[in-house]
Amino acid sequence: MEQRRAWRVARLTMIGLVLVWPLLVLGMLGGEAGAQQRKPETVTVLRCPLGCGIVEGDTILGSFVAKEHPWLVYQPQETPGYIYNVREMAKSNSRWKNTLFGTEDTVIQLGAHGGSPELQEFLPEPIKIKWKLVFGEAWWTQGMWFVTLDPNLKKISDLKGKRIGLGLRSQSDWGMDARIFLEVGYGITPKNSDIRHLGPVQASEAMLDGKVDVAVMGMGTDPFGKNWLVAGPMRLLEASGRKLYYIGMDKEAVEKVNAKYGTTYMTITVPVGTLPQRSDPLLVGVDRGYT
Incomplete structure (x- = not known):
């Protein structure tokens, strides 16, 4: 039962995977030529509290990435949640080169309204950065x-x-x-x-x-x-x-x-x-x- 659940998580995590491979292989990380000579590179993925599901799914996805690209470490990281992720990335642009983060279309949209009465507790300040969506997780x-x-x-x-x-x-x-x-x-x-x-x-x-x-x-x-x-x-x-x-x-x-x-x-x-x-x-x- 747990194995089937883990696979379902992985399958949802990999929705839109045709988009992530071009990014990892061609855009951000280069081709396979000379892959054996490459130094290890780590891509950190900010997720959510352990038990939310996507962290476990990303661990499985990381094993798939490692098989294709032994030099690449796809490293999911537990965080307090997607609101934390977008605020952390907004204030830490030094992480942009090697960090991905989980989010939702509505989080990005609501970021522009940060500081409004209903959002003050969650998004105390506006976030109007044009983030790039790499691949879909799920609905x-x-x-x-x-x-x-x-x-x-x-x-x-x-x-x-x-x-x-x-x-x-x-x-x-x-x-x-x-x-x-x-x-x-x-x-x-x-x-x-x-x-x-x-x-x-x-x-x-x-x-x-x-x-x-x-x-x-x-x-x-x-x-x-x-x-x-x-x-x-x-x-x-x-x-x-x-x-x-x-x-x-x-x-x-x-x-x-x-x-x-x-x-x-x-x-x-x-x-x-x-x-x-x-x-x-x-x-x-x-x-x-x-x-």
Whole structure:
């Protein structure tokens, strides 16, 4: 089971791989001629907290790179999250020559609005750098749907006044996206609700312990919605044996956020059979992950 999961992570990580090989081989790193004489070179890849999935996938991708280019070290690095990544790279241009980083189209778009009231906690200053997208990771839904043990919570609007477990402020989707949709899409703020930035796993654990009423959740898919990778915290909830209830996103909330920030968030329908105990399709929000 773990081996199959690891392979699915690798497969999602390698979406758009036809784009990364030209960069690594022809553009940034040169051809194969004289490869045996080349000194080792390291490309660091800033990712997210361990357990987010993509770190493990990158480790597998690194082994593929090493087989083709023994002199190249593709080195994934655990970080606090995609918000940390973009802020770190914005202030450290000395890293630009040998560092890649995980991000999303919406993170780059929201960077221009850094410092605005809803984003102050996450992006305290504007970031308007024209980053280069190297290859696609997956379409990510983290932060744009929830799981609860309470059957009375059916819509995100029902979460007003509740204890809500989210990801870290340094995480673009588990943390920032969830807050943006709660506040802009539904008017749910720290002033009228108990919003806690605990971390993805910690939020799920807190819900199982009765410390929060609902936990933010996530999973990834390919651009065609054919292959789905359910996040680790979801497996934690599944293993608990408890009855789970899912809360999806409303298209109107996505439209509100896009209208306010000029972002490209979308919705996608999760098919029946993807989520444990779910007998109906589920509409969730989604954005595009890149390196």
